[in-house]
Amino acid sequence: xxxxxxxxxxxxxxxxxxxxxxxxxxxxxxxxxxxxxxxxxxxxxxxxxxxxxxxxxxxxxxxxxxxxxxxxxxxxxxxxxxxxxxxxxxxxxxxxxxxxxxxxxxxxxxxxxxxxxxxxxxxxxxxxxxxxxxxxxxxxxxxxxxxxxxxxxxxxxxxxxxxxxxxxxxxxxxxxxxxxxxxxxxxxxxxxxxxxxxxxxxxxxxxxxxxxx
Numbered sequence: 736x737x738x739x740x741x742x743x744x745x746x747x748x749x750x751x752x753x754x755x756x757x758x759x760x761x762x763x764x765x766x767x768x769x770x771x772x773x774x775x776x777x778x779x780x781x782x783x784x785x786x787x788x789x790x791x792x793x794x795x796x797x798x799x800x801x802x803x804x805x806x807x808x809x810x811x812x813x814x815x816x817x818x819x820x821x822x823x824x825x826x827x828x829x830x831x832x833x834x835x836x837x838x839x840x841x842x843x844x845x846x847x848x849x850x851x852x853x854x855x856x857x858x859x860x861x862x863x864x865x866x867x868x869x870x871x872x873x874x875x876x877x878x879x880x881x882x883x884x885x886x887x888x889x890x891x892x893x894x895x896x897x898x899x900x901x902x903x904x905x906x907x908x909x910x911x912x913x914x915x916x917x918x919x920x921x922x923x924x925x926x927x928x929x930x931x932x933x934x935x936x937x938x939x940x941x942x943x944x945x946x947x948x
Contacts, residue, residue, distance in 0.1 A: 745776045753826040754837045760823035793823040859886035864939040880908035
């Protein structure tokens with residue numbers, strides 16, 4: 736949804752990274768690795784974001800990775816013969832809509848609900864699925880996603896990996912067959928009940944009525 740709103744996957748991923756880490760400085764190749772995008776696309780979107788005032792270009796002569804962009808020193812900027820300036824990019828927290836943008840991106844995982852249901856439904860038969868943990872602001876739950884059904888594990892893993900890159904957040908998930916879900920519930924399994932009894936967003940629920948009591 737955010738990609739549709741902002742018109743570019745690269746721009747959306749950069750915004751998410753900068754707004755989630757407003758005090759951190761990034762160099763170009765580091766950004767390229769973090770959002771898994773070609774460097775030319777990153778350069779183009781950094782230029783757009785700078786022109787909008789959402790991010791700043793920062794020059795720093797502190798120690799940095801060899802992948803940073805090195806700028807030769809001038810007589811005015813260098814006190815030592817071996818000093819160099821490195822170009823970084825950082826969120827501009829004085830941008831007029833900075834707080835509003837940050838709030839939007841912090842809530843962006845919840846905007847994935849419809850897409851998530853649509854995608855995982857292609858991977859097999861889903862009996863039950865919910866979001867918890869990171870998605871609802873909980874830190875006391877063992878997983879962020881619970882999926883019950885007969886699902887292609889490899890396709891699901893690839894999809895989860897793509898979501899992690901998109902929202903710059905590790906997603907812990909549990910996948911179990913319906914028979915395992917039945918068994919865990921019958922023995923009042925602590926792992927399962929910690930998830931079911933806590934704050935959650937139910938995405939899919941095709942369980943028999945007797946399983947919901």
